[in-house]
Amino acid sequence: MASKLLAKPLKLALIQLSAGADKAANLAAARSKVQEAARAGAKLVVLPECFNSPYGTKYFPKYAEELTPLDIGGSPSAGGGPPEDQSPSYHVLSAVAKEAQITLVGGSIPEYSKEKNKWYNTSLTFGSEGQLLARHRKVHLFDIDIPGKISFHESEVLSPGDKVTLLEVPGYGKLGLAICYDIRFPELALIAARKGAFALVYPGAFNLTTGARHWELLARARAVDNQCYVALCSPARDMQADYHAWGHSMVVDPDAEVVQQLDEKEGILYADLVPERLEEVRRNIPVYGQRRFDVYPDVSEGKVRFEDYGGGIPW
Numbered sequence: 001m002a003s004k005l006l007a008k009p010l011k012l013a014l015i016q017l018s019a020g021a022d023k024a025a026n027l028a029a030a031r032s033k034v035q036e037a038a039r040a041g042a043k044l045v046v047l048p049e050c051f052n053s054p055y056g057t058k059y060f061p062k063y064a065e066e067l068t069p070l071d072i073g074g075s076p077s078a079g080g081g082p083p084e085d086q087s088p089s090y091h092v093l094s095a096v097a098k099e100a101q102i103t104l105v106g107g108s109i110p111e112y113s114k115e116k117n118k119w120y121n122t123s124l125t126f127g128s129e130g131q132l133l134a135r136h137r138k139v140h141l142f143d144i145d146i147p148g149k150i151s152f153h154e155s156e157v158l159s160p161g162d163k164v165t166l167l168e169v170p171g172y173g174k175l176g177l178a179i180c181y182d183i184r185f186p187e188l189a190l191i192a193a194r195k196g197a198f199a200l201v202y203p204g205a206f207n208l209t210t211g212a213r214h215w216e217l218l219a220r221a222r223a224v225d226n227q228c229y230v231a232l233c234s235p236a237r238d239m240q241a242d243y244h245a246w247g248h249s250m251v252v253d254p255d256a257e258v259v260q261q262l263d264e265k266e267g268i269l270y271a272d273l274v275p276e277r278l279e280e281v282r283r284n285i286p287v288y289g290q291r292r293f294d295v296y297p298d299v300s301e302g303k304v305r306f307e308d309y310g311g312g313i314p315w
């Protein structure tokens with residue numbers, strides 16, 4: 001069963017960076033760290049949420065990029081994607097994925113859609129030909145109020161995405177992708193896992209209040225629910241910034257054990273995702289075959305909206 005999920009061990013790198021006000025500097029730093037991770041053997045590399053800008057509602061319109069035309073499967077070298085002056089981040093991510101010969105989950109960036117006149121928090125994933133493999137627009141916006149601690153409302157500026165994102169990592173298998181606050185909603189993870197994802201990846205910027213309470217708990221919860229690897233990639237903490245990210249990028253295995261985690265500083269976390277580990281966990285506690293869809297519905301069936309990557313949805 002698991003060999004269909006993950007074909008062979010996959011070396012993953014999570015890049016915990018801090019992002020300042022200078023977008024070009026943020027992109028250059030991301031590029032250099034992705035190259036470093038690839039030199040160390042990583043084949044799947046992940047950047048943090050909002051890696052090209054400071055995180056905050058007042059920054060989203062200023063740093064937003066237009067991603068149209070969005071050409072899934074196409075690459076800039078083959079004439080695909082938006083013009084470079086419209087989305088420098090798209091071009092840097094595509095180019096470095098190709099140079100480094102990796103799959104790159106490009107954290108997230110603020111996106112502006114001229115067609116809809118809306119802003120989104122959007123993650124782009126590129127393959128080793130520089131082709132766009134997937135786009136995820138954050139489905140659940142981070143709107144919370146904890147008196148005396150934190151008040152944040154992405155919805156003041158952003159609109160939510162409306163699709164579940166599942167993508168194929170060429171040569172390995174399927175990955176579920178979502179962004180930060182999305183991890184609090186188990187349905188996205190359940191759907192991706194039941195459609196065959198071996199890992200769930202979340203670029204995410206929790207904060208000092210909710211990070212301490214829930215970051216590891218949520219990662220381990222999604223892992224144990226789905227018997228999948230879970231990877232969370234945070235920005236590094238910058239106490240001079242308006243928003244203080246939790247850091248602690250981490251990888252959790254399919255048995256909900258924390259494999260590795262960083263502290264709050266910049267760094268790169270490496271972990272091997274191993275198919276036998278999925279097989280072992282699912283053999284030992286076989287909840288996969290024990291579900292009672294005669295008692296409750298299977299949320300992965302029925303009306304689920306997936307991003308259509310062209311050529312129909314294979315899952």
Ligand SMILES: NC(=O)CCC(=O)C(=O)O
Binds near residue numbers: 049142182184204214
């Ligand atoms: N950027 C986010 O979505 C933050 C989510 C968060 O901190 C949480 O507690 O959830």
